[in-house]
Amino acid sequence: MPDRTYYITTPIYYVNDVPHIGHAYTTIAADVAARFKRLAGYDTFFLTGTDEHGINVERVAQRNGVTPQAWTDRVAAEFRTLWEVLNISHDDFIRTTEPRHERVAAGLFQTLYDKGDIYLGKYEGWYCASCESFYLESELGPDKTCPVHTGRKTEWTAEESYLFRLSKYQDWWLRYVAEHPGSIEPEARRNEVTSFVRSGLKDLSVSRSTFTWGVPVPFDRRHVIYVWIDALTNYISALGYPDGERFARFWPASVHLVGKEIVRFHAVYWPIMLHAAGIAVPEQTFAHGWLTFGGQRFSKSLGIVIDPAALAREIAAEAGVDVPIAVDALRYFLLREIPFGADGDFNKVALVHRFNADLANDYGNLLNRTIPQVERHFGGAVPAPGPSRGNDGLLRETAASVAEELDALITRLDFSRALGEIWRLLGVANKYLDEEAPWRSIKTDPERAGTALYNTLEAVRIATVLLSPWLPTATTRVWGQLGIGSPLSSQRLDDARRWGGLAPGTRVRPGPPIFPRIEKAKDGARSPGAVKVAADVAQRSKTEEPEGTRVDNSISIDEFRKLDIRVAEVLEAARVPNTDKLIEAKIDLGGEVRTIITGLVPQYQPEELVGKRIIVLANLEPRRVRGVDSHGMLLAAEWEGQVALLTVEKNAPKGARIT
Numbered sequence: 001m002p003d004r005t006y007y008i009t010t011p012i013y014y015v016n017d018v019p020h021i022g023h024a025y026t027t028i029a030a031d032v033a034a035r036f037k038r039l040a041g042y043d044t045f046f047l048t049g050t051d052e053h054g055i056n057v058e059r060v061a062q063r064n065g066v067t068p069q070a071w072t073d074r075v076a077a078e079f080r081t082l083w084e085v086l087n088i089s090h091d092d093f094i095r096t097t098e099p100r101h102e103r104v105a106a107g108l109f110q111t112l113y114d115k116g117d118i119y120l121g122k123y124e125g126w127y128c129a130s131c132e133s134f135y136l137e138s139e140l141g142p143d144k145t146c147p148v149h150t151g152r153k154t155e156w157t158a159e160e161s162y163l164f165r166l167s168k169y170q171d172w173w174l175r176y177v178a179e180h181p182g183s184i185e186p187e188a189r190r191n192e193v194t195s196f197v198r199s200g201l202k203d204l205s206v207s208r209s210t211f212t213w214g215v216p217v218p219f220d221r222r223h224v225i226y227v228w229i230d231a232l233t234n235y236i237s238a239l240g241y242p243d244g245e246r247f248a249r250f251w252p253a254s255v256h257l258v259g260k261e262i263v264r265f266h267a268v269y270w271p272i273m274l275h276a277a278g279i280a281v282p283e284q285t286f287a288h289g290w291l292t293f294g295g296q297r298f299s300k301s302l303g304i305v306i307d308p309a310a311l312a313r314e315i316a317a318e319a320g321v322d323v324p325i326a327v328d329a330l331r332y333f334l335l336r337e338i339p340f341g342a343d344g345d346f347n348k349v350a351l352v353h354r355f356n357a358d359l360a361n362d363y364g365n366l367l368n369r370t371i372p373q374v375e376r377h378f379g380g381a382v383p384a385p386g387p388s389r390g391n392d393g394l395l396r397e398t399a400a401s402v403a404e405e406l407d408a409l410i411t412r413l414d415f416s417r418a419l420g421e422i423w424r425l426l427g428v429a430n431k432y433l434d435e436e437a438p439w440r441s442i443k444t445d446p447e448r449a450g451t452a453l454y455n456t457l458e459a460v461r462i463a464t465v466l467l468s469p470w471l472p473t474a475t476t477r478v479w480g481q482l483g484i485g486s487p488l489s490s491q492r493l494d495d496a497r498r499w500g501g502l503a504p505g506t507r508v509r510p511g512p513p514i515f516p517r518i519e520k521a522k523d524g525a526r527s528p529g530a531v532k533v534a535a536d537v538a539q540r541s542k543t544e545e546p547e548g549t550r551v552d553n554s555i556s557i558d559e560f561r562k563l564d565i566r567v568a569e570v571l572e573a574a575r576v577p578n579t580d581k582l583i584e585a586k587i588d589l590g591g592e593v594r595t596i597i598t599g600l601v602p603q604y605q606p607e608e609l610v611g612k613r614i615i616v617l618a619n620l621e622p623r624r625v626r627g628v629d630s631h632g633m634l635l636a637a638e639w640e641g642q643v644a645l646l647t648v649e650k651n652a653p654k655g656a657r658i659t
């Protein structure tokens with residue numbers, strides 16, 4: 001068993017709201033950290049769940065004419081389903097209505113009471129029913145509104161209540177945080193809660209007697225435990241506190257990942273309760289920023305809800321990929337675009353841009369530019385590298401330094417920098433491949449071409465292992481195309497640290513492109529959940545992605561050389577059903593048979609094409625047309641409605657390059 005443990009949690013989500021992209025943001029971040037720590041060899045535990053008690057849930061159930069339990073069962077199931085779609089790898093899902101939780105919440109309450117830290121009193125204050133929280137007058141917005149729920153009035157509430165002696169622990173807390181500054185991150189949040197504590201802690205109301213949907217106070221059944229105290233306990237109840245094996249193994253938590261609005265509960269109240277009960281305090285609370293849409297927080301009441309599953313379906317339809325790949329793109333985008341800790345506005349134009357530029361071009365394309373070469377020139381077997389020279393060393397060193405830095409970056413939850421590092425490796429690999437151009441050197445120096453292909457594929461292997469926490473589906477498919485025998489799931493960070501893990505002779509398995517470019521938002525591909533976002537992309541893609549804006553239309557010889565134009569022979573051709581112009585042609589590129597969809601009707605009929613020697617742009621990105629992968633483009637002259645296919649003057653062999 002590994003000697004290092006990593007226990008990460010998300011907040012447990014309220015069941016009075018539908019799951020939306022804000023919840024997904026936290027959960028995806030926690031999932032990536034958990035997957036990465038598993039990869040790095042930590043004994044890892046990842047917990048999420050639902051917060052099911054409280055007045056708000058009781059009210060929403062009533063409004064819907066069902067019992068609170070029936071309501072929570074329904075919404076908890078929605079969260080679980082969403083986590084499945086988003087490929088979340090939690091080890092446990094805790095619900096606060098489960099007996100295993102209620103037992104622990106009541107037990108901790110009893111312990112604090114027995115120690116004299118909970119007493120019966122009266123609580124008065126400004127109460128926000130949405131937050132289930134009291135606020136100081138100085139914290140309220142205009143007209144005594146809630147500081148979190150803009151515009152929502154707080155109520156002056158006075159009731160008999162059990163109180164927890166928070167004030168008694170103020171000095172302990174200030175000392176503890178001064179000695180353990182890393183226990184609250186980022187620093188701005190630490191400063192914020194520190195000044196809140198310095199301004200004076202008041203004892204905290206920890207029970208309610210005006211409604212019943214909660215865990216009863218064990219020694220006074222007229223009260224239920226305040227929902228926040230109940231909820232925080234989930235982090236230990238899920239581990240089987242006090243005597244569970246998991247508790248001994250994973251507590252204290254490495255990190256409670258939360259949104260910035262609930263840092264006070266996690267970084268002040270929770271550690272004080274634990275300390276008072278004689279339980280070790282968590283190592284860290286990390287508060288990330290808010291995800292907004294058009295500058296506003298997601299909220300059902302404001303009508304701003306993006307359903308991440310609907311969004312993934314929409315991206316999938318636009319890109320012609322399946323939903324798990326679209327989910328990968330969303331996971332990647334959220335953690336690449338916004339530095340973790342800061343606020344960020346969700347924007348689908350930026351998502352499409354990242355999909356095309358980062359995932360399709362920089363990562364996916366690296367595979368498309370190498371695997372076919374291995375197929376064509378090395379019979380599909382990864383060539384053995386020859387002596388090292390030129391930029392081989394730079395590529396190797398970049399891979400080593402990137403793999404070395406990642407664990408520390410993930411410990412700091414610096415996802416965007418971690419991805420930036422992996423992209424540094426992909427950038428060096430792409431440049432290396434451009435410069436080495438094995439498709440050219442194959443003629444003059446096949447050994448060097450083989451070395452360049454080997455090194456590039458080895459960089460792809462390392463990047464793929466490192467990227468697996470963000471892109472669990474895509475990396476598995478890339479791994480499949482690399483043809484490596486042992487599954488990606490068996491790889492460890494150490495495998496990414498070692499250069500040379502790709503065995504020469506490995507048989508590559510070419511497949512369709514994993515991230516085909518999204519050309520533009522297509523009509524009819526929009527699902528209701530993401531409709532606002534779709535409108536945004538349709539409008540902006542027109543203005544932001546102008547085509548043909550080059551001032552000077554000359555290209556360099558190097559740009560021309562990127563075009564892989566070759567002679568091919570048409571083997572079969574047939575009309576694509578229900579289309580006016582399209583022909584599906586099977587062509588032979590000299591040993592490699594491809595399918596190309598081309599719009600030649602009525603100028604050519606399919607049968608005229610069979611047996612013709614034609615010219616094909618072979619390295620055009622594959623596209624899905626009418627459900628068929630079209631890989632390449634037939635070149636033809638076009639004038640005044642006429643079309644003539646290009647051909648070669650002499651009987652050049654299939655596969656011959658046009659230079």
Ligand code: MSP
Nearest residue numbers: 011012013014022023026051231232258259290291
């Ligand atoms: N039930 C409490 C948490 C108890 S934990 C012991 C709660 N639930 S919640 O459903 O309101 O979830 C809040 C959390 O969801 C935030 O702290 C954050 O992690 C995530 N987010 C919800 N909306 C979000 C955004 N718009 N942006 C970023 N995170 C968001 O509070």
